[in-house]
Amino acid sequence: MPDPYEELNPAPRLLMGPGPINADPRVLRAMSMPLLGQFDPQFTRYMNDVMALLRDLYQTRNHWTLLVNGTARAGIEACLVSLIAPGDRVLVPIFGRFGHLLAEIARRCRAEVQTIETEWGQVFPPEQIEDAVRRHRPALVAVVHGDTSTTMAQPLAEIGAICRRHDALLYVDATATLGGMDVSVDSWQIDAISAGLQKCLSGPPGSAPITFNERVVATVARRKHVEAGIQPDGFVPGNGPIIQSNYFDLPMLMDYWSPARLNHHTEATSMLYAARECARIVLHEGLSACFARHQLASAALTAGLTAMGLSLFGDQDHKMPNVTGVQIPQGVDGEAVRRSLLEDFGIEIGTSFGPLRGRIWRIGTMGYNCRKQNVLVCLAALEAALRQRGFAAKSGAAVDAALAVYQRAEQSH
Numbered sequence: 001m002p003d004p005y006e007e008l009n010p011a012p013r014l015l016m017g018p019g020p021i022n023a024d025p026r027v028l029r030a031m032s033m034p035l036l037g038q039f040d041p042q043f044t045r046y047m048n049d050v051m052a053l054l055r056d057l058y059q060t061r062n063h064w065t066l067l068v069n070g071t072a073r074a075g076i077e078a079c080l081v082s083l084i085a086p087g088d089r090v091l092v093p094i095f096g097r098f099g100h101l102l103a104e105i106a107r108r109c110r111a112e113v114q115t116i117e118t119e120w121g122q123v124f125p126p127e128q129i130e131d132a133v134r135r136h137r138p139a140l141v142a143v144v145h146g147d148t149s150t151t152m153a154q155p156l157a158e159i160g161a162i163c164r165r166h167d168a169l170l171y172v173d174a175t176a177t178l179g180g181m182d183v184s185v186d187s188w189q190i191d192a193i194s195a196g197l198q199k200c201l202s203g204p205p206g207s208a209p210i211t212f213n214e215r216v217v218a219t220v221a222r223r224k225h226v227e228a229g230i231q232p233d234g235f236v237p238g239n240g241p242i243i244q245s246n247y248f249d250l251p252m253l254m255d256y257w258s259p260a261r262l263n264h265h266t267e268a269t270s271m272l273y274a275a276r277e278c279a280r281i282v283l284h285e286g287l288s289a290c291f292a293r294h295q296l297a298s299a300a301l302t303a304g305l306t307a308m309g310l311s312l313f314g315d316q317d318h319k320m321p322n323v324t325g326v327q328i329p330q331g332v333d334g335e336a337v338r339r340s341l342l343e344d345f346g347i348e349i350g351t352s353f354g355p356l357r358g359r360i361w362r363i364g365t366m367g368y369n370c371r372k373q374n375v376l377v378c379l380a381a382l383e384a385a386l387r388q389r390g391f392a393a394k395s396g397a398a399v400d401a402a403l404a405v406y407q408r409a410e411q412s413h
């Protein structure tokens, strides 16, 4: 009888969407290293390495810099469920799908959620956020840094100071920006922040790096409870309401990542290896070199798309460097173009959500995939797929324009 379950052998793809992307082969290699027990001194040393590497990645001196197992939203949920006590006021400025996600998670934590919204494709001026903080007096402001649904990045440099002035904590979702653009946790006075591996960090989805400061520690310590079966002698629980998730309980994760190594979950060994390698690779390149590489790819890609006669989406002054939104031209079936890219060229690009569904494509140039060859190949393939569907793209103009951007950058070095 034929075996219905063939050996796994996925067709090679170039993942140029908003994430996940192709993992760096060094990360995949790290994941194939032998497993260790979670209290093996070799393994706990790797855990400490991860804490130190992530501090540099996040540009922070926060001691509490660790991994939450799960995709990026596991990091979001760990921060929000631990920080928000039922009835707390939370403000979420929404400029895309992922702002709505933060508001939804905050509601599930029984917060009293207030939102402000701006049109998708725009970001908020800091004064508008301060005005909302003044009106709603939240205990926590939760905001997305780069919202991949719209490809916009909210400037954050002033938001931390606004939150401190009004005695609120600031949580940031940096899933799509960490490693691709500046995320200065300490100088921007961000209290808690989380990310994922599958975007600019060149890893697979499944591990969420987070960091938080002493203001957060003080808040969550009031809610500290430890499972009865592992409580140290003389343990006195906090007098605040118990955190509603065991898995995402920050004080218990802190105990696990502290020298006490108080047992919690079984750390996802191979994902920890992956996260360590992801951080190591970015830091080895250097943060500013890495950010410049993303900026250059964005400049080349946008030059190519424009030369092809396409229009870019959103406020270009606040565009993320690692994802580009491009309007689907009138009369072109956007899904047919995406299908052609995937089936004829093996290239994946993204569509979007909500009001942008069917209106824009999203092209990612992230991490390991953020390279000249990929930008050029993607432009050439898109141009061919569009011409096949009757869109009059001038042959070769896109690749020439992108190449010119790279050549100018090479000459100026």
Ligand SMILES: Cc1ncc(COP(=O)(O)O)c(C=O)c1O
Pocket: 018, 019, 071, 072, 073, 074, 098, 144, 146, 147, 148, 149, 173, 174, 175, 176, 196, 205
């Ligand atoms: C800004 C942002 N936040 C959160 C998420 C959710 O991440 P995950 O799918 O890894 O849980 C994504 C995923 O695309 C994202 O782009």
